[in-house]
Amino acid sequence: MMKFDAYSLTRRDMLRTGLIGAASAGAWLSGLGAALADDTLADVKKRGELVIATEMQFPPFDISDNGTYKGVDRDLIDEVVKELGVKVKYLDLPWTSILPGLEAKKFDICIAPVTITKERMQRYLFTVPIADATAALMKRANDASIAKPEDIAGKTVGGQKGTSQLAQLKAFAAKLPKPVEVKEYVDNNQSYADLAAGRIDASVNSFPNLAYAAAQRADTFAVVTPAFGTPTYFSWVGRLDDKALIDAVNAAILKTEEDGRMAKIQKTWFGQSFDLPKTVPEPQL
């Protein structure tokens, strides 16, 4: 029989025991995490609720009007969950928290519009497009020196850091005869504020976002037409292993496109309706 004297444990022994204990607890907990990962679609149906997250600071897609969630995404997700036969819960998270939150399974799907790019496709599963995301420019309404996108040569343009639209602007500017000074902002609203204040000459963003912003402050802003960027699209994103959920969401989105509900949402927020690709397009960027 083994003799065991607790008092002979050295400090190092105790440390080692503690570390082994912590490691096994960690292993057990991560095993638990994996067990919970099974099938999000089945989970959603079982609990009768789809939990979505977005940043409610991206008009006209996501707006928090006096505390009520509104916008293109809200109208569309409401139709999608009708098709899935579940209720929906909306979370408002800062953009920087959304993709980490998706991976940490704090919610089921991100319905903030995400531009489809090659890099992002490696990490997330995209739905079929929900809107056009082609990059365009907005100027001050009283600025006659900018009539077409090429007129930004030699001027200062602002945009949101880390967005595909800003990347498109840089590629476009590189081909112009005079250099363009690019200012990067934490979010588009600061870029718009600096445009209104005269610190920059134009703001870059997707065409639908700018069209809506200019309509809201027609005395201050005007969109520079046509859009200059490569045609790109916005989609919603899910986790790579949630194919069943994304397939179900795709089927629901396509149904709203067939029966005219999508066109109605587009008319409400963009003033016009347009066709969208029926599959996830191969990204150009």
Place this chain on the structure above:
Amino acid sequence: MMQPQVVVHSLAYLTRAAGMTMYVSLAGIALGMAIGFVVCLARLSANYGLARAGGFYVSFFRGVPLLVQLLFIYYFLAEFGVDVPAMAAAIGGLGMASGAYQAEILRGALNAVPSGQAEAATALGFSRAEIWRRILLPQALRISVPSLINEFTLLLKASSLVSVVGIAELTRVSMNIASSTYRPLEAYLGAAAFYLAINLCLAGLGNLAERRLAAGSLQ
């Protein structure tokens, strides 16, 4: 060019957000006080292990940015299957960070009470509990009030960080209003007015506490 109706239209939304800011801040302050008291006692303890543990707690929670702590509690623990609800992560994060600061404020105040007083009390036959209750704590509390109020106002403003776990507090909501109305100046001025009003109340309470605790002091 200012449009005050932006704030008027969103007043209910801002007021609710201010309520949320006050709720998480007050809960954070209360949790921080409890933690701060325990950690301070641990640091002053004659037990080597306890004193080191207290010291480690303070260095960790003072040394790691609150934003990182919040992200850690809410997102990183979830990777290990520990799903902390947003509100618990927010209050827990604020409280644990504030606990580190409050422990040090309290420790400084206790050290500021001349050691001769406790020695004299021991000589007069006071028990240890009595020395703490009647001599050390009342004086330490009086000394620490200005620093504590300072810490509370800082915590109130730091509570804007809890929006990263999805809590609709004042700063977050003013950003929401700015983005949906394209009127950032009005929205942020509205939020600033709320912060100022709450902090003025806190400072007022601090003054009141100082005056009440001053009873019996030599000054």
